[in-house]
Amino acid sequence: MAEESYNLSNELFEIGSLVLKYNQGEITEEEKTILDNWINASADNQQLFATLTNNEALQAKLNQLHEIEGTREEARHRVMEMLFPATIVTPIKRATYSSWKTVAAAVVVTAVVGTGAWYLLKKEKPEQVDSVQPTAKVMQQDVAPGGYRAQLILDDGSAIVLDSAGAGKLAQQGNMQVVNSDGQLVYEKGTAAATKVLYNTLKTARGQMYPVKLSDGSAVWLNSSSSIRFPVAFIEQERRVEITGEAYFEIAHNDRKPFTVRVNGVDVQVVGTVFNINSYADEGSMKTTLLKGAVKVKQGDQQVMIKPGEQAEVTKSTISVRKDVNISKEVAWKNGLFYFKNENLRTIMRQISRWYDVDVIYEGKISEEGISGKIYRNANLSEVLKVLSELDVKFTIEGKKLIIKG
Numbered sequence: 001m002a003e004e005s006y007n008l009s010n011e012l013f014e015i016g017s018l019v020l021k022y023n024q025g026e027i028t029e030e031e032k033t034i035l036d037n038w039i040n041a042s043a044d045n046q047q048l049f050a051t052l053t054n055n056e057a058l059q060a061k062l063n064q065l066h067e068i069e070g071t072r073e074e075a076r077h078r079v080m081e082m083l084f085p086a087t088i089v090t091p092i093k094r095a096t097y098s099s100w101k102t103v104a105a106a107v108v109v110t111a112v113v114g115t116g117a118w119y120l121l122k123k124e125k126p127e128q129v130d131s132v133q134p135t136a137k138v139m140q141q142d143v144a145p146g147g148y149r150a151q152l153i154l155d156d157g158s159a160i161v162l163d164s165a166g167a168g169k170l171a172q173q174g175n176m177q178v179v180n181s182d183g184q185l186v187y188e189k190g191t192a193a194a195t196k197v198l199y200n201t202l203k204t205a206r207g208q209m210y211p212v213k214l215s216d217g218s219a220v221w222l223n224s225s226s227s228i229r230f231p232v233a234f235i236e237q238e239r240r241v242e243i244t245g246e247a248y249f250e251i252a253h254n255d256r257k258p259f260t261v262r263v264n265g266v267d268v269q270v271v272g273t274v275f276n277i278n279s280y281a282d283e284g285s286m287k288t289t290l291l292k293g294a295v296k297v298k299q300g301d302q303q304v305m306i307k308p309g310e311q312a313e314v315t316k317s318t319i320s321v322r323k324d325v326n327i328s329k330e331v332a333w334k335n336g337l338f339y340f341k342n343e344n345l346r347t348i349m350r351q352i353s354r355w356y357d358v359d360v361i362y363e364g365k366i367s368e369e370g371i372s373g374k375i376y377r378n379a380n381l382s383e384v385l386k387v388l389s390e391l392d393v394k395f396t397i398e399g400k401k402l403i404i405k406g
Helices: 002-023 031-037 041-054 056-070 072-083 100-112 345-356 383-392
Strands: 119-122 146-153 159-163 168-173 176-181 184-189 199-204 208-213 219-222 226-231 240-245 245-248 259-263 266-270 274-278 286-292 297-298 300-306 309-315 319-322 337-343 359-363 371-376 394-398 399-403
Touching: 031 159, 146 168, 159 168, 219 226, 226 245, 259 345, 266 274, 274 399, 286 297, 286 359, 300 309, 300 319, 337 345, 345 359, 345 383, 345 399, 371 383, 383 394
Parallel strands: 184 208, 240 259, 359 399
Antiparallel strands: 119 371, 146 159, 146 199, 168 176, 176 184, 199 226, 208 219, 219 245, 226 240, 245 274, 259 266, 266 297, 274 286, 286 309, 297 300, 309 319, 337 371, 394 399
């Protein structure tokens, strides 16, 4: 069965890729023959092909998947992961379809044109493959996902609102030009040498995220409800920044100037490395997850060194190290995903609240059972809730309030 599923997923991926090439006018004669054979195999395939090639919204989804995945192998892996994980609750009823071709048509829609809410796994039902019938009651109101927006506070206290559509020079800070370039804040060096330390602060509210490229070439991505305070130019012996909330770092290597992140009284010291820090106050602890290099985490007289794949978790009194951490889960937000692994509804809703800028209100007894799965962050809130409705709880959206009834 596993081999059959793998072969089917391979074929479905190929068809999705060929449809994309057809729409972009890049399909070869050989590929066109393969696509034609699939189209002519059934009336369902013909109808699906007509939909995929005539609907602008669906075409946008195809292009989006192509852009997000980056490479063919990455896309194949993602489709495989979405369609045939070891334990999956799938919205496809086997008994409904008379042939694998019709199943293929349905899965191609799911794989390459999905709404962004891809799938949800439920630990307590490892063998479940039947249809998930939504039980959520979602009102006509909806909430759009967050986006690339932020506020930049200059050294003199003045503020500049940033969004991904803005471009060009924003300000001059000492010898640095502050530029908004393709949705990224960039600090570009001028010809004169910096003589005074100036500080800027980048802040995101709920429903916002933003990247910044610092003057030393280091890149930082801010998640929602976060901030970073940093020198416009690193002219001292140490590169030091301060953050709140969550941030992902790719630090430019410089042996002579170590890089330190200050967060909640904790120092994370690096030379050149890639890591993520989650320090939201409502999460109960601060977590530093290392992807590349090495970092030292210090709190008072305690300190630990962690290696790639490890995570330092800091509470009020201790620092502990977790090995073999799920790196993909920890940095999923930066890659446009919610990624849950055996987490309860309240934990999930803290992420939902920050990204969709909603206040979550609970009514009745709320399930504590663990949930695992992935959902794209570019989906509207109602789409995410339809997937989460598998928990048999009811959701209502009222303006900026998300009411959950146990």
